[in-house]
Amino acid sequence: VQTRSDAAMLGALTRRDLLKFASAGTLVSALSACAGTSSATRSIGRVVVIGGGFGGSTAAKHLRLWSGGSVAVTLVEPSWQFVSCPISNLVVGGSRVLADITVSYQGLRKWGVNVVHDTVTSIDAERRLVHLASGPTWAYDRLVVSPGVDFMYDSVQGMNAEATNRIPHAWKAGGQTVLLRRQLEAMPDGGVVVMSVPLAPYRCPPGPYERACQIAWYLRTSKPRSKLIVLDANPQVISKGALFTRVWKEDYASVLDYRANASVTEVDVANRTFILETGERVKGDVLNLIPPMRAADIARNAQLVTANERWCGVDWTTMESVAVKNVHVLGDATMSAPAMPKSGHMANQHGKAAAAAIIELLNGRRPEPPTMVNTCYSFIDDRHAIHVSSVHRFDADKQTLVAVTGAGGVSVADRAQWAIEGTYATGWAQSIWADMLA
């Protein structure tokens, strides 16, 4: 009886139906579930996400949320906890501590994301496999790579990864942030802090200028006889220029010395001295070198880097790599679209765009090009903040995202507004951490 009714049920389906289902990958994964090779019985596809930062975490959560749990997601991230780069400058300045910017990955597990704390050793794009350092191999239908940046120490003579124990970059939040803070605390009043800003593009365009504010605020309030020298390789302040310049003049003139077109090409680590392109030597008690950067090694090793040997080109409708099929690249590692900053907020938007595109593709539909919004808040002291915002929409002729004319902008020059924005800036951070991890 069982067999006959089974056969009748089968008879109700046409061969075309079966092919349709099979092509969607559903049948295949459901059958493999029967064979005991996967626990994701209702899965329409398997996605591995590499990197649990702003891009990867957002992608992982939204793949689960927007697919109603039908996409099986594994997130590979070596860190046990997420530590946010945004707001980390306030830890350097001393008005926040590391715990304030640290968030657990536990929330992602509630969404059904399989969070694996491991390091990726290699990606086999041909066979769609990700190999992990501790041994396991994860198969994927679609791979999301959100690797962040690595530093180009080769372009600064005398500098290397080991020297960051003495001269921190503090441009990846965590131990480096705390190290720079401790050095500032240990410095006697009357000391000199020197920070170096690389030529754009780099992670977080206003970040170095916010850091300058934070260090200057700490010096002015706690060590007023000290100095901060900012050596900027760029010809001018490249983000929120008028606002930062005004704040430095009005609030920090007694401690802050900003120098444009000052490119650090060499570091004398032992003598804590920066050497400029011009040969000039600038010695400090505390040095902070933000090195030039590029897409992280994992992206380079996977042949995802396509632009200037630094960044990963993507198709902005799907975030899929222009070089490697079925691999979507997010965040700071991408070759940015015009007027698009490398920011945590933007990476969150990339993560959602990739999640949407992958769900559409796994369902056999054609993804719609995304719209994206960016907001970057910068604290100018412990409680006032200024912002820059933009909206990015797909341009079919240019085949890229472009900033919407007339939308976006920066804060008005009004301190009462900056106080309100300080509250919103804190709210922004709490909201975005929750949106990606809770």
Place this chain on the structure above:
Amino acid sequence: MTDKSAFTCFLIALAFVLLPSIAAAQDASRLAPTPYLTGTCTNCHGTQGRSASAMPSLAGLSQPYFVEQMKQFREGKRPATIMHQIAKGYTDQQTDMLAEYFARQTPAR
């Protein structure tokens, strides 16, 4: 795996294929899928419009109210620190889509 168990397995697999589409068809009348565009709001205003911070929540705002606020932001009639800039980036059609989605989200308690 025997032929019979493989066949049973095949049927179970088919059921997994069919059930979600049936469920989706039933749900469609009362619950449209999430418009991905809402993801441009939720990093500040909270996943599904339920804010986890000082940022205002959007979940449960009535559709006409949402549309009107966006219009007022665009026209500079409602004071704002940032929304007057961001609102200008959305078309009327996009604004309607966002309003429809957030109106049917349950506010956080």
